[in-house]
Amino acid sequence: MPQVDFYHLTQSTLDDALVMLVKKCQVAGKKVLIQCPRPAAEAIDDALWTHDPESWLP
Numbered sequence: 001m002p003q004v005d006f007y008h009l010t011q012s013t014l015d016d017a018l019v020m021l022v023k024k025c026q027v028a029g030k031k032v033l034i035q036c037p038r039p040a041a042e043a044i045d046d047a048l049w050t051h052d053p054e055s056w057l058p
């Protein structure tokens with residue numbers, strides 16, 4: 001059954017929350033698709049690749 005989660009960001013930035021959620025999905029063996037306008041996509045891409053230099057997100 002599909003699962004939908006909603007998050008109300010009060011203590012973290014969107015970039016930090018996305019990095020956390022993508023890592024959580026990766027560990028669970030899930031796929032992630034993020035759709036957004038190009039400027040936002042570039043910022044998210046940067047956040048995913050530079051947030052933790054010791055980790056790697058496919």
